[in-house]
Amino acid sequence: DFTVYEIIEDYKTLNMSSLETLAVLNSHFSLYVSWCLQQSLVTDNQNHYEEISLEQMKGCLNKVLIDKKIVSREQVVEWTMQLPNPKDQVVMLGLFEGMKGKDFADFVNLRPEDVHGNKLVLVDGREIIVSDLLIKYIEESIAEKVYYSSSGSQTKTMPLADRGYVIKNYPNTKEGTSAFAKGRIIYNSIARSLKYVGVLDYMTANSICESGKIWMIKIRAKDLGISAKDYVYSDYIREVEHQFGCKIVKSVFWLKYEDHLV
Numbered sequence: 001d002f003t004v005y006e007i008i009e010d011y012k013t014l015n016m017s018s019l020e021t022l023a024v025l026n027s028h029f030s031l032y033v034s035w036c037l038q039q040s041l042v043t044d045n046q047n048h049y050e051e052i053s054l055e056q057m058k059g060c061l062n063k064v065l066i067d068k069k070i071v072s073r074e075q076v077v078e079w080t081m082q083l084p085n086p087k088d089q090v091v092m093l094g095l096f097e098g099m100k101g102k103d104f105a106d107f108v109n110l111r112p113e114d115v116h117g118n119k120l121v122l123v124d125g126r127e128i129i130v131s132d133l134l135i136k137y138i139e140e141s142i143a144e145k146v147y148y149s150s151s152g153s154q155t156k157t158m159p160l161a162d163r164g165y166v167i168k169n170y171p172n173t174k175e176g177t178s179a180f181a182k183g184r185i186i187y188n189s190i191a192r193s194l195k196y197v198g199v200l201d202y203m204t205a206n207s208i209c210e211s212g213k214i215w216m217i218k219i220r221a222k223d224l225g226i227s228a229k230d231y232v233y234s235d236y237i238r239e240v241e242h243q244f245g246c247k248i249v250k251s252v253f254w255l256k257y258e259d260h261l262v
Contacts, residue, residue, distance in 0.1 A: 011060035069207040082150040086140035096212035098243040105184025228261035
């Protein structure tokens with residue numbers, strides 16, 4: 001029975017930073033109200049959730065939090081330089097440069113033989129070009145034999161098992177672990193890295209990926225001498241989709257990030 005005004009005011013109190021999450025929530029409410037209409041339970045016989053546009057939903061998001069989540073390449077590089085372990089540096093900068101995959105498969109499955117100069121051949125068959133700095137971190141990760149774990153004032157070293165991957169695990173990690181479990185190891189390592197550099201309260205793996213997409217769009221648009229908006233709405237956006245292994249809905253992406261692309 002909420003009016004459009006009441007729905008919007010309620011959404012603002014949720015303090016969300018993800019347009020997709022709010023859109024899904026709105027869809028669930030809309031489906032519920034549709035069922036209520038069939039049962040004659042809605043006072044004014046209208047589904048006001050269907051009237052809420054993406055533009056209105058965007059206005060309900062916490063803009064301050066969104067702005068904090070979108071970071072520059074310089075900031076990500078600065079964070080990586082604070083991390084004591086090459087494998088964690090590979091993951092953080094790799095996220096910004098296009099690596100992720102389902103259950104972080106791009107990291108879990110990367111082998112030294114998948115590295116060809118600045119080109120990486122990823123598990124899904126994608127070939128992407130990455131920076132000299134990421135290649136440096138990858139080479140150091142291949143060579144490293146111990147992992148430095150910091151908790152409080154104590155720093156411990158643990159041996160790493162070389163099983164033919166760029167990202168090595170501890171010797172007690174079982175070889176037959178599921179893809180999901182292997183992905184959780186990467187997920188947990190990202191959380192530790194973000195905590196180490198002091199940004200765990202607002203940054204996520206996805207935030208770093210999204211920041212990387214925005215950075216790439218701005219760089220490529222500048223290279224091509226066109227506006228970021230023209231780049232997003234052109235076929236050039238496929239470059240970003242390929243680099244990050246994703247599908248971009250142009251109108252939604254622009255609505256979400258136009259403030260960061262102008």
